[in-house]
Amino acid sequence: MSGGEQKPERYYVGVDVGTGSVRAALVDQSGVLLAFADQPIKNWEPQFNHHEQSSEDIWAACCVVTKKVVQGIDLNQIRGLGFDATCSLVVLDKQFHPLPVNQEGDSHRNVIMWLDHRAVSQVNRINETKHSVLQYVGGVMSVEMQAPKLLWLKENLREICWDKAGHFFDLPDFLSWKATGVTARSLCSLVCKWTYSAEKGWDDSFWKMIGLEDFVADNYSKIGNQVLPPGASLGNGLTPEAARDLGLLPGIAVAASLIDAHAGGLGVIGADVRGHGLICEGQPVTSRLAVICGTSSCHMGISKDPIFVPGVWGPYFSAMVPGFWLNEGGQSVTGKLIDHMVQGHAAFPELQVKATARCQSIYAYLNSHLDLIKKAQPVGFLTVDLHVWPDFHGNRSPLADLTLKGMVTGLKLSQDLDDLAILYLATVQAIALGTRFIIEAMEAAGHSISTLFLCGGLSKNPLFVQMHADITGMPVVLSQEVESVLVGAAVLGACASGDFASVQWGK
Numbered sequence: 360m361s362g363g364e365q366k367p368e369r370y371y372v373g374v375d376v377g378t379g380s381v382r383a384a385l386v387d388q389s390g391v392l393l394a395f396a397d398q399p400i401k402n403w404e405p406q407f408n409h410h411e412q413s414s415e416d417i418w419a420a421c422c423v424v425t426k427k428v429v430q431g432i433d434l435n436q437i438r439g440l441g442f443d444a445t446c447s448l449v450v451l452d453k454q455f456h457p458l459p460v461n462q463e464g465d466s467h468r469n470v471i472m473w474l475d476h477r478a479v480s481q482v483n484r485i486n487e488t489k490h491s492v493l494q495y496v497g498g499v500m501s502v503e504m505q506a507p508k509l510l511w512l513k514e515n516l517r518e519i520c521w522d523k524a525g526h527f528f529d530l531p532d533f534l535s536w537k538a539t540g541v542t543a544r545s546l547c548s549l550v551c552k553w554t555y556s557a558e559k560g561w562d563d564s565f566w567k568m569i570g571l572e573d574f575v576a577d578n579y580s581k582i583g584n585q586v587l588p589p590g591a592s593l594g595n596g597l598t599p600e601a602a603r604d605l606g607l608l609p610g611i612a613v614a615a616s617l618i619d620a621h622a623g624g625l626g627v628i629g630a631d632v633r634g635h636g637l638i639c640e641g642q643p644v645t646s647r648l649a650v651i652c653g654t655s656s657c658h659m660g661i662s663k664d665p666i667f668v669p670g671v672w673g674p675y676f677s678a679m680v681p682g683f684w685l686n687e688g689g690q691s692v693t694g695k696l697i698d699h700m701v702q703g704h705a706a707f708p709e710l711q712v713k714a715t716a717r718c719q720s721i722y723a724y725l726n727s728h729l730d731l732i733k734k735a736q737p738v739g740f741l742t743v744d745l746h747v748w749p750d751f752h753g754n755r756s757p758l759a760d761l762t763l764k765g766m767v768t769g770l771k772l773s774q775d776l777d778d779l780a781i782l783y784l785a786t787v788q789a790i791a792l793g794t795r796f797i798i799e800a801m802e803a804a805g806h807s808i809s810t811l812f813l814c815g816g817l818s819k820n821p822l823f824v825q826m827h828a829d830i831t832g833m834p835v836v837l838s839q840e841v842e843s844v845l846v847g848a849a850v851l852g853a854c855a856s857g858d859f860a861s862v863q864w865g866k
């Protein structure tokens with residue numbers, strides 16, 4: 360800095376809690392990512408379709424990555440902190456200690472993950488009520504949302520969990536509470552996963568009808584009766600205890616959070632595309648579909664007026680971009696399905712050896728192997744007689760049936776590396792066809808989409824990106840900053856600090 364003329368740089372920290380890992384970034388005022396760190400987190404699958412995590416393990420990982428990204432920085436220049444996370448359910452007792460969400464009584468595992476499908480009987484009964492709140496989740500509630508999971512806890516873990524519970528948090532809200540001591544919930548979590556209406560608040564009749572009248576009786580204190588828009592500043596900012604944990608200064612602004620897909624959507628949907636000759640340049644932002652693809656894929660489309668798309672979550676008001684309605688299509692497993700198909704194949708050990716020998720990731724190796732075996736043909740021709748139905752963990756959108764199963768047709772007796780590469784290709788194509796299926800449903804209901812904006816771990820895979828472009832027939836835009844979800848989280852911090860007036864970057 361020269362002679363005190365320039366203002367000191369202002370920094371923001373974004374923390375993104377995905378399914379498999381926690382990431383943090385230090386971001387400057389222009390949205391440039393200056394430092395990045397990640398750390399794996401534990402997942403337990405004690406029974407088929409039961410998926411659990413530990414909020415203490417997740418918080419510890421948040422602390423490790425945050426300390427890493429602020430190393431060497433003057434902490435006084437860090438103005439704000441924002442969190443995004445998967446929409447998993449965290450359960451704490453009245454003194455904020457973890458409670459078990461499992462029959463074993465292991466209170467360390469106090470998080471029912473978003474992809475947990477234990478509450479099928481509960482969600483079926485909820486859907487049978489045909490309550491009007493269901494119109495705002497695509498007409499059918501998903502077993503991945505919070506109401507069926509809460510009902511499952513009441514019906515299955517009454518003594519060790521339900522009767523002792525004081526606080527049920529969506530994971531993004533747990534993190535902002537942990538940082539500030541403020542129990543206010545984000546509008547994003549409550550609207551998207553808990554049936555809260557941005558306009559009308561909680562609907563007592565819904566909770567009474569499904570057998571969770573307990574929440575109405577205590578004025579929703581356990582699930583949130585103070586609701587703030589994402590990016591709103593929480594209390595007095597970072598508590599001294601959380602500041603010690605994270606390696607930051609107490610009092611810095613902490614924002615009401617976002618679900619991870621929504622942070623990614625916010626990070627890419629408003630991108631400045633001028634000068635690239637893209638069709639969406641002269642079109643409204645509602646022509647863009649953000650696809651956040653990691654363990655799962657989430658398809659975020661916005662509109663000025665509510666659009667009801669059967670089998671696609673929403674319409675949710677102001678849950679991602681303020682003032683716009685959001686429809687959220689999704690595929691429950693995409694990255695996880697690709698990993699599953701590749702790792703379960705007989706030729707996987709050979710793939711690992713060969714990729715390691717070339718210092719490549721297994722996916723980079725498979726992509727170059729496909730280039731070799733396709734010869735002069737377009738790569739798509741390799742799968743003319745091999746087809747994958749990708750609903751191994753059910754269909755989130757647009758069929759809205761999470762009991763559906765996957766399928767592969769066209770298998771042969773050989774199990775060599777060529778087979779593995781072609782099965783991998785067919786899986787990626789099936790996922791891209793799933794995206795097309797979702798877009799068709801959204802367009803039939805009134806959306807008009809011309810361009811895809813991809814982010815998340817799978818957007819780093821060129822084959823995945825190319826198949827999405829080929830199969831949807833739409834241009835795919837990738838942002839210069841590959842960690843767009845973290846940029847979305849950091850902008851929350853910028854907003855909470857007062858440096859930005861809106862969660863839309865730079866506004």
Ligand SMILES: Nc1ncnc2c1ncn2[C@@H]1O[C@H](COP(=O)(O)OP(=O)(O)O)[C@@H](O)[C@H]1O
Nearest residue numbers: 377378379653654694695722815816817819820
């Ligand atoms: N460079 C890469 N090439 C191919 N696939 C990748 C790459 N990086 C991540 N992935 C895939 O993306 C998925 C995880 O994405 P990520 O956004 O990190 O997940 P989450 O947010 O769910 O923790 C995994 O299935 C992984 O295989």
Ligand SMILES: O=C(CO)[C@H](O)[C@H](O)COP(=O)(O)O
Nearest residue numbers: 377378445446620653654655
């Ligand atoms: O339901 C979702 C968002 O509404 C996501 O699928 C969930 O949060 C998991 O995200 P990821 O695949 O990035 O781990």
